[in-house]
Amino acid sequence: MVKQTISAAQITAAAFEIMQTGGTVEQLSIRKIAAKLHIGVATFYWHFENKQALLQAMSDEIIAGIQFPPTTTAMPWTKQIKLIFKTIYATYLEQPYAAELMLRTVPATKIRLSLINRLLQILLDAGFTPEQSNLAIESIDHFMSGLFADIAGKIEMKQRALSQTDPYLAQLPLKMKTIAADNHFDAFLKTFEHHRQQQQHSAEKFMLGLDIFLAGLEQQRHS
């Protein structure tokens, strides 16, 4: 037997490869990782305390890999915030599992805390109180997480519906329009096309929603 040594980095790399092929964090299993690396499942537990520790490492790696744009205090604070979130958003779009990963982990690393710190600093510099700043950043974060959870959920449901494994789910979206039509849910029907185009336009959607929120926030600063 050739003595092949596996590193923690190789394990996270394999985990990322598996996630890239789709599926949720729940579906990422230690057994799949072990099979990909041709190691026993127990080997994983020598390198990581448990699955949670792997997720922490992965979430940190994702944030560390982001190239954040430079911002200066000369720029309007709204512009600074938008630039940073646009970058985060782009990353989440490339790696759709990233949002779920962030929700499932604690930002207890230097890299993740520094990002939160930077966002808070922009708002403090703009004249917001610590309370306002904290609320605003968390609200934006929740908005983005919710959007991604929704998109991830829809993608997963679509995959399960397309594979023969779950024909149950396949009929549900079709049922929506029928029910809406039968009950004369006119407002819903009027906006139905916008519902359906959701996935393609999620990037603009996030930025538009962010614009609305920042406009309301700017108003609050003046009063």
Added chain:
Amino acid sequence: MVKQTISAAQITAAAFEIMQTGGTVEQLSIRKIAAKLHIGVATFYWHFENKQALLQAMSDEIIAGIQFPPTTTAMPWTKQIKLIFKTIYATYLEQPYAAELMLRTVPATKIRLSLINRLLQILLDAGFTPEQSNLAIESIDHFMSGLFADIAGKIEMKQRALSQTDPYLAQLPLKMKTIAADNHFDAFLKTFEHHRQQQQHSAEKFMLGLDIFLAGLEQQRHS
């Protein structure tokens, strides 16, 4: 053997009881439900197509159980929206698993579609376009879902940290402050107390975030 007949309603009731004791939708298992009702696991599959179908039934039951306040077109549209979301929010607070349930299911029932329709109608009546209305309602929904996913995640992590099963997680929140202090993340430290009080004040937090968003939306309507 006494011939005891189980109904679908009894199964959802048992499922709600299990969820009330805490835990995620993932942790709700058909085996736990079967044990609670003293039936075989396979019996579940006679009453429901699969676990997804159970979740659909549960999400519908939750929305059906909400007593929505009456709103009239005489009220300002922001007031109408706030009243409805306050009610939804209160329900999600009582049943913390409700938000996760909504994210995991398709609103393909009359009761859930009628709620979406009502919210959209308020915005259409206020003069927003279908595009704007759809974006606004989805944004608010994502914001609320993200907030609840965050709270649910934090509660779950706290439970796992408190039980001896996962001491790994217990040390992470403590680590946060140490790292922030070591790296002079001043903005983070300044708002740290607000982070920690999060759970108690999540209700006000949601309403405050909603206020900001609605203020931005109102502004958009005038331009």
Added chain:
DNA sequence: ACCTGAACACCGTTCAAGT
């Protein structure tokens, strides 16, 4: 120090068989 096989305690789902 690093890796393993085998086991434990869980999952969702199916299916032939019972009444």
Added chain:
DNA sequence: ACCTGAACACCGTTCAAGT
């Protein structure tokens, strides 16, 4: 029509045993 036991194909995690 309704329910069952037993099986299948999965999980995360542990642990004594190997090198």
